[in-house]
Amino acid sequence: MLNRTFGCVRLVWNKTLSERNHRYRTEGVRTSYRQTDASLTGWKRTGELAFLSEVSCVPLQQTLRHQHTAFGNFFAGRARLPRFKSRTGRQSAHYTRSAFRMREGVLTLAKTSTPLRFVWSFGEVDLASLEPTMVVVSREPDGRWYVTFAIDITGTTEPAPAEPTGHAIGVDLGLTDLVVTSDGERIANPRHLARKAANLARYQRRMARCARGSGNRRKAKAKVARAHRKVRTARQDFLHRITTGLVRSADVIAIEDLSVTNMVRNRHLSRAISDAGWGEFRRQLEYKCARAGRTLVVVDRWFPSSKTCSACGHVLAELALSTRRWTCPSCRTRLDRDLNAAKNILAAGRAVARDTVSGDACGADVRRQGPSLPRSAMKQETRAVRHSA
Secondary structure (H helix, E strand, O other): OHHHHHHHHHHHHHHHHHHHHHHHHHHOOOOOHHHHHHHHHHHHOOOOOHHHHHOOHHHHHHHHHHHHHHHHHHHOOOOOOOOOOOOOOOEEEEEEHHHEEEEOOEEEEOOOOOOEOOOOOOOOOOHHHOOOOEEEEEEOOOOOEEEEEEOOOOOOOOOOOOOOOOOEEEEEEOOOEEEEEOOOOEEEOOOHHHHOHHHHHHHHHHHHHOOOOOHHHHHHHHHHHHHHHHHHHHHHHHHHHHHHHHHHHOOEEEEEOOOHHHHOOOOOOHHHHHHHOHHHHHHHHHHHHHHHOOEEEEEOOOOOOOOEOOOOOOEOOOOOOOOOEEEOOOOOOEEEHHHHHHHHHHHHHHHHHHHOOOOOOOOEOOOOOOOOOOOOHHHOOOOOOOEEO
16 A cells, blocks of 8 residues: 555656646746646546546645645745656655544554554654654655654754853864864765665666666666665764764864865766765754754855965965865964864864854854954965975
């Protein structure tokens, strides 16, 4: 029944999306949710799509609502154009309160005669006490099934903020060392995808040799999906450990606003940048800082953190990416590129944190600030810079 529901959800999404796009291209008008709902009712009355009535109508209506929201975000500039769903990707069905029954920890979905058996992942939470507002059943490409409960927490007490530490820290992200802090701590990049690349390539070769549509190809594709899942979960677990440690150790955390979307366009570094997970690192820091009452400062991406001397504030005109250590031509201080950048990011973050009056900790921008305001490179005395790669 769940597999059939997934197929119907995918069909409704793709058919509605096709009609939306066709109407907008030919007539130049948008399609409302009411119109898509009326179309779904008409499809159920036809002989060709009468099987849509054999599954619960709630996941189908939720699909229309999700697509309507997706198009609203697209026209508002917050997301890209919705795409068609594939049968080989992740499948999901959303059941609202009218389409499931939850009694004493036993879940029964609409159009099913027996309860859905599942393994609860949180031992400290009593399943019988849950009153979910929505249940999401999903199937991953590797064949794993998941059931997710959405709980209304309105009116509940907010978590207590973490104990202050009186410490601030600046974080510089890289590829050789994933994290370099202003305290001098270095966390090496584990390169999860690179370590699994050989196994992944072998599974992909096996899948390429199988005939399309065959059972062996389906099994081989599941092995490829499982290999990707292992890489993904290992990366997420590693980033969770790092971000949790940073939030626990500092009251103010300053990071750089990296344009990951533009950086992955470099075909020489795109795989390494994606494997590092810089975007996921920032996402985890944002919600963990908000939950723990910490201050997260995002320094402007054009701030010359690597080219600015953390000792005197001198700014180099040029600094090659291969240069990992350099000597300041002004104060003759020997600087490590990553550690120097982390110290400058911390100094810029402290400047903003001092001036911040509101309690909003995340998303503050810094415009070319540091231990001292950078001077124009054209007005500085040209002196030789010694560096070593």
